[in-house]
Amino acid sequence: MRAEIRRFVDDYFAELEAGNAAILAGAGLSAPAGFVDWRELLRPLAEEIELDVDRETDLPAVAQFHVNRNGMNRHRLHRAVIEALSADTPPTANHRLLARLPVTTWWTTNYDRLIEAALREAGKVVDVKSAVPQLANTMPRRDAVVYKMHGDVDRPDEAVVTRDDYEAYPHQRGAFINALAGDLVSKTFLFVGFSFTDPNLEHVLSRLRTSFKDNQRRHYALFRRRSKLVGESEEEYEHGRVRQILVLEDLRRYNVQAVLVDEYAEITAIFEELLRRYRRRTVFVSASAADFEPWGEHAVSQFMRSLGTALIDSGVRVATGLGLGVGNALFTGAVEEVLRTRAGHIEDLIVVRPFPQVIPTPQRQAVWEQYRQDIIGEAGLGLFLFGNKEVGGSIVPADGVRREFEIAHQHGLALIPVGATGSMARELAAEAAGAPETFLSGLDEAARSQLERLAEPVEDLQALVAPIAALVRSLRGGRR
Numbered sequence: 001m002r003a004e005i006r007r008f009v010d011d012y013f014a015e016l017e018a019g020n021a022a023i024l025a026g027a028g029l030s031a032p033a034g035f036v037d038w039r040e041l042l043r044p045l046a047e048e049i050e051l052d053v054d055r056e057t058d059l060p061a062v063a064q065f066h067v068n069r070n071g072m073n074r075h076r077l078h079r080a081v082i083e084a085l086s087a088d089t090p091p092t093a094n095h096r097l098l099a100r101l102p103v104t105t106w107w108t109t110n111y112d113r114l115i116e117a118a119l120r121e122a123g124k125v126v127d128v129k130s131a132v133p134q135l136a137n138t139m140p141r142r143d144a145v146v147y148k149m150h151g152d153v154d155r156p157d158e159a160v161v162t163r164d165d166y167e168a169y170p171h172q173r174g175a176f177i178n179a180l181a182g183d184l185v186s187k188t189f190l191f192v193g194f195s196f197t198d199p200n201l202e203h204v205l206s207r208l209r210t211s212f213k214d215n216q217r218r219h220y221a222l223f224r225r226r227s228k229l230v231g232e233s234e235e236e237y238e239h240g241r242v243r244q245i246l247v248l249e250d251l252r253r254y255n256v257q258a259v260l261v262d263e264y265a266e267i268t269a270i271f272e273e274l275l276r277r278y279r280r281r282t283v284f285v286s287a288s289a290a291d292f293e294p295w296g297e298h299a300v301s302q303f304m305r306s307l308g309t310a311l312i313d314s315g316v317r318v319a320t321g322l323g324l325g326v327g328n329a330l331f332t333g334a335v336e337e338v339l340r341t342r343a344g345h346i347e348d349l350i351v352v353r354p355f356p357q358v359i360p361t362p363q364r365q366a367v368w369e370q371y372r373q374d375i376i377g378e379a380g381l382g383l384f385l386f387g388n389k390e391v392g393g394s395i396v397p398a399d400g401v402r403r404e405f406e407i408a409h410q411h412g413l414a415l416i417p418v419g420a421t422g423s424m425a426r427e428l429a430a431e432a433a434g435a436p437e438t439f440l441s442g443l444d445e446a447a448r449s450q451l452e453r454l455a456e457p458v459e460d461l462q463a464l465v466a467p468i469a470a471l472v473r474s475l476r477g478g479r480r
Helices: 003-018 027-033 038-048 059-069 075-085 093-099 114-121 132-136 163-172 174-186 199-215 234-254 264-279 297-313 327-341 361-377 399-410 423-434 445-453 461-476
Strands: 021-025 105-108 126-129 144-148 188-192 219-224 256-261 282-288 317-320 350-352 381-386 388-391 394-397 414-417
Touching: 003 021, 003 188, 003 219, 003 256, 003 264, 027 093, 027 114, 038 059, 038 075, 059 075, 059 163, 093 114, 093 264, 105 114, 105 174, 114 126, 114 144, 126 132, 132 174, 144 174, 163 174, 163 199, 174 199, 199 234, 219 234, 219 264, 234 256, 256 264, 282 297, 282 327, 282 399, 297 317, 297 327, 297 461, 317 327, 327 350, 361 399, 381 399, 381 423, 381 461, 394 399, 394 423, 399 414, 399 423, 414 423, 414 445, 414 461, 423 445, 445 461
Parallel strands: 021 105, 021 188, 105 144, 126 144, 188 219, 219 256, 282 317, 282 381, 317 350, 381 414
Antiparallel strands: 388 394
């Protein structure tokens, strides 16, 4: 990842952590799903009025010409929107990556439903605003708001397409302008798949520039660097290249910083890195014990309590299923540290998911599997401790801890099996050490060395707390 992209990731992730990040998505975000852009949507309408849409730069004018030619009847235009965008198409990889980030404010000029579909797929409650009356209502316990400033495919009669629509926008949909202006002042936006040709956005940005002058909030926009198109002459390519430079320079007037990529795959890599960093703010702790030897139950409980405190102090969110024999002690230590420091809300820093027990045996495994998939999939670090249980009067390795290790590996978590705690954790540490490229790809050499030391036997479990916390802290802020 190039230095300038790395700086953007650093800056935008800081806004994500602070809860200040927002996204504004244009047609480019939906294009990989197979949806047409504005030009392609209008192509058949342009052909009806004998225009070559490829030679047109004012696309709202093309839509207006078609409506004018049809006696101000918009039926054909509405049908074009429905036919082009109503397919039940699944979200793209980029939609899914963005939907898992802690972004609560989304704006889009797109009519399609891909953003809200991706957010719901990520388990979020979505409040969609595509008409002015909806702005006055708030969905209870919403996780994200999606402002569809140009309308929705389900309401094509209200879609903003023609010149008439844009001219009437301040009067008919002016509340969207005011809401967007407020968000642009209070949040850091990332513009994705957006061409900056929308007059409504330009109006809002101009208002903010004149109001805040040299104190505008910085925003970011992703662009692909202009490359030579197939069949394009050198003169045409040079014109396009210079024009892009000038457009990006002009965006600086609004304090919108362009982030240039050479290939669209780099945008996906940026989103993956942002999500990786976000997930590493959460450590999933897999642990269980029915046998506490050689340390004894009291020593193990005190160790888990101290570890819970240390993990919160390390700046991570702790997620746990309250494993048998040790989970409550971990939870206790974490709660004590949150209450002591007043660093945040308990529900934001500790995720507790006790496994449901009153389930008939045939269904239990399926429920527990989904349960594990959900909680582990939200984490970026996996910490594995102890791992034994009693079966028929005998102590055996806990297969649940192994399964959680497998799921964590499947979801790409950085794996931290602490072999010094024995039982299943020792087995997993040995397997990871034997195949580091398979199981420890998320750890650099320094972290792997730390993990090796955590496999060495200890007489006092408390000696493990500081090195575990240090490793978690390094991985939380670690970068590839």
